[in-house]
Structures are given as structure tokens and as C-alpha cells.
Amino acid sequence: MSVKAGRPAGCWIVDLALGGTMETTMKPTRVPAPDKEFDDSALNKSQKFVRIVELMLQQGGTTSGELMRRFDLDDRTLRRYLADLRAIDLPVCSEGRGPSRKLWLDARYGRKGVQVSLLELVSLRFGRQLFDFLEGTGFAQDMDDALETISSLAVGKSAEHARDLERKFMAVPEHRKDHTQDADRIEDILTALLYQNPARAHYAKPTGRTRAYLLHPLTLATYRQGLYLFALDVEEGKVKTFAVDRCRHFERLRKDKFDYPDDYDPKELVGDAFGIIGGKQSEVTLRFRRRASPYVRERVWHRSQQVEATSDGGVRLRIEVGLSPELESWILGFGPDVRVEGPPELAERIRRLHIEAAEGTEMPSVRARR
Numbered sequence: 540m541s542v543k544a545g546r547p548a549g550c551w552i553v554d555l556a557l558g559g560t561m562e563t564t565m566k567p568t569r570v571p572a573p574d575k576e577f578d579d580s581a582l583n584k585s586q587k588f589v590r591i592v593e594l595m596l597q598q599g600g601t602t603s604g605e606l607m608r609r610f611d612l613d614d615r616t617l618r619r620y621l622a623d624l625r626a627i628d629l630p631v632c633s634e635g636r637g638p639s640r641k642l643w644l645d646a647r648y649g650r651k652g653v654q655v656s657l658l659e660l661v662s663l664r665f666g667r668q669l670f671d672f673l674e675g676t677g678f679a680q681d682m683d684d685a686l687e688t689i690s691s692l693a694v695g696k697s698a699e700h701a702r703d704l705e706r707k708f709m710a711v712p713e714h715r716k717d718h719t720q721d722a723d724r725i726e727d728i729l730t731a732l733l734y735q736n737p738a739r740a741h742y743a744k745p746t747g748r749t750r751a752y753l754l755h756p757l758t759l760a761t762y763r764q765g766l767y768l769f770a771l772d773v774e775e776g777k778v779k780t781f782a783v784d785r786c787r788h789f790e791r792l793r794k795d796k797f798d799y800p801d802d803y804d805p806k807e808l809v810g811d812a813f814g815i816i817g818g819k820q821s822e823v824t825l826r827f828r829r830r831a832s833p834y835v836r837e838r839v840w841h842r843s844q845q846v847e848a849t850s851d852g853g854v855r856l857r858i859e860v861g862l863s864p865e866l867e868s869w870i871l872g873f874g875p876d877v878r879v880e881g882p883p884e885l886a887e888r889i890r891r892l893h894i895e896a897a898e899g900t901e902m903p904s905v906r907a908r909r
Contacts, residue, residue, distance in 0.1 A: 600643025
């Protein structure tokens with residue numbers, strides 16, 4: 540592990556033993572204190588270094604006794620840890636002796652030659668716009684604060700050309716979900732994910748029916764301007780997808796902890812879905828008319844897709860996906876320019892939905908399946 544100096548006061552790049560880097564910016568007035576109920580003694584050495592730096596950056600710093608208790612260290616090991624930090628030029632300050640000895644990082648330790656290129660700054664600002672749907676939440680505010688700090692590192696010509704980036708680059712918003720009322724819930728979900736705490740949740744399905752769950756939160760995902768939680772339903776032993784805005788209650792069980800599954804891959808969870816919700820796996824064959832074919836050809840709709848030209852100038856699209864409302868809505872959006880060649884149950888479903896739309900009535904068989 541190494542900590543790179545030359546950052547603004549309270550900002551460090553920490554090279555973890557697992558590989559890669561993590562940049563952490565500590566602002567004593569904004570960063571919440573680490574969860575006191577979390578067992579920091581279980582962290583590996585690199586993780587302990589990161590947490591120790593966090594504690595020393597807090598206003599007032601910390602004490603030797605607190606670090607020894609929190610990380611299950613003896614006096615000799617703590618001295619070695621502090622020596623390692625000083626060896627990589629971290630300005631560790633101390634005052635006093637014994638367990639009450641105060642430890643902190645010198646806040647005057649300034650920036651030295653840290654710069655951000657213009658293209659890097661453009662990439663960061665462009666990426667930030669993709670999360671505009673989270674406006675009004677603490678999550679969005681934290682991203683804005685981080686971007687503001689990084690933007691201040693642009694110097695010379697880069698700083699000059701960085702003006703008006705918000706107008707030169709933009710992400711056109713889709714129809715987004717309203718997460719302005721979910722700020723506290725999002726913070727609880729983020730904390731449960733980071734500390735691997737189980738949670739009790741009450742979740743409302745689209746029908747309005749609410750059910751209680753005991754969950755192991757695994758992944759927070761964004762999809763079409765909304766937040767979704769992939770979590771293990773402990774009772775059923777199955778990973779499910781939950782829309783964050785439909786969580787009526789989310790309580791993190793602070794004193795409990797679950798082991799993050801080694802064989803879990805969130806990409807596999809949605810790999811066979813047409814979007815984010817799965818369904819019965821089927822080979823879907825769709826035939827598009829000539830006027831829709833350019834639009835179909837220019838996009839990758841699914842990893843399994845096969846596209847072939849038809850004799851009338853159209854295209855035939857084959858995909859292996861789960862049958863779901865998302866797939867149905869997408870097909871309906873092409874109106875008369877697409878015909879479902881298979882499977883038969885999907886073709887019948889689309890036919891009935893078109894009839895409903897034309898007649899303004901709801902067919903009994905369709906209602907039963909919703």
C-alpha cells in the first residue's frame with residue numbers, strides 16, 4: 540500500500556494491496572463518522588490504513604487508544620503503522636503519551652503539482668450529467684462537491700477552456716423517476732451495501748400490494764433514470780430486483796453483517812433480461828418493415844441479437860431474452876412496423892394489447908396476466 544502525497548489538505552490517493560487506487564476526500568463537516576457498530580478489526584491492513592487516515596483527518600483527530608481499540612492493535616503494531624504512514628510523507632502529528640496521545644494530519648499540507656487535463660474534466664462533467672435524475676438527494680450533492688474539488692485542479696489553458704462546459708456538453712434527460720423524497724432511504728441503502736448489513740424492507744409492487752422482506756443488499760444499479768437495488772431475499776434464497784422509490788421502509792440492521800457472496804455477478808443477473816426485469820426465457824423473433832430497419836440496425840438491443848435482411852428491405856431480429864413488460868412496451872412502440880414471429884404467446888399478447896389500445900377496453904385474459 541502507498542499513499543500519494545501532493546493533494547489538497549484532506550485528499551489522498553491510496554494504493555490498495557488488492558490493486559488499483561482509491562481517492563478519498565475528507566471534509567470534517569460533511570463526511571459522516573465511520574459506523575461505530577462496524578467491526579474494524581476484521582479489515583485487512585490496507586483497509587485499516589484507509590480508515591486510520593479518515594479518523595486522523597476528522598476535526599480534532601483521534602487518539603492512540605481509540606485506534607488500538609477500534610482496529611485491535613497493540614502499541615507496537617500501532618507505532619509501526621504510524622511509521623509506515625510517515626515513511627510515505629504523510630504529515631502525521633502527535634501530542635501526548637499513552638492511550639490518550641492525540642493523532643492528526645497536518646491540515647496545512649498543501650497541493651503540489653496536481654493537475655487535471657481538459658479532456659479528463661470534460662469526461663467527469665459529462666458523466667455527472669448522467670446522474671441528474673438524483674437531484675435533490677445527498678448523493679447528488681456529494682458528486683457535485685467532488686466535481687467542484689476536482690475542477691479546481693485544472694490550471695492554465697485547461698482552466699480557460701473549461702468555461703461553459705455545461706453548455707458545450709450535455710446529456711439529454713429521459714423521463715426520470717423522482718427520487719427527491721428518497722434521500723434518507725438512499726443513504727441507508729448505500730451504508731448497508733458498504734458495511735454489508737442485512738436490512739428489513741417493506742416493498743410496494745406496481746399493484747400497490749406491500750410485502751415485508753429480509754434482504755442482503757448486493758448492488759445499487761441505475762436504469763433509465765432510476766435507482767434499483769439487487770438484493771437477496773433471505774426467505775426465498777433468491778436475488779431479486781427492487782425499485783428504490785417503491786421501498787416504503789428500509790431499516791439497516793447495524794449490528795448484523797452478512798458475507799458478500801463470491802459467486803455473485805450482477806451482470807449475469809440482467810444478462811438475459813431485456814432491460815432490468817427478467818422473465819421466462821424464450822427465443823424472440825421480430826420482423827421489421829423497411830422504414831424501421833435503419834433504427835433497428837444501428838443499435839445493440841441485446842447481447843444475443845442476430846440481425847438479417849429480409850427480401851422486402853426490412854430486417855429480422857432474433858434475441859434470446861426473458862419475456863417481460865419491458866420487452867412488450869418496446870415492441871408496441873414500433874406500432875405496425877413490427878410483427879412478432881415467435882414465440883406464439885408473445886405474438887398473442889402483443890395482438891391483444893393493440894386491440895385494447897384501439898378499442899379502449901381491457902381484455903379479460905390480459906387483465907389476468909398483469
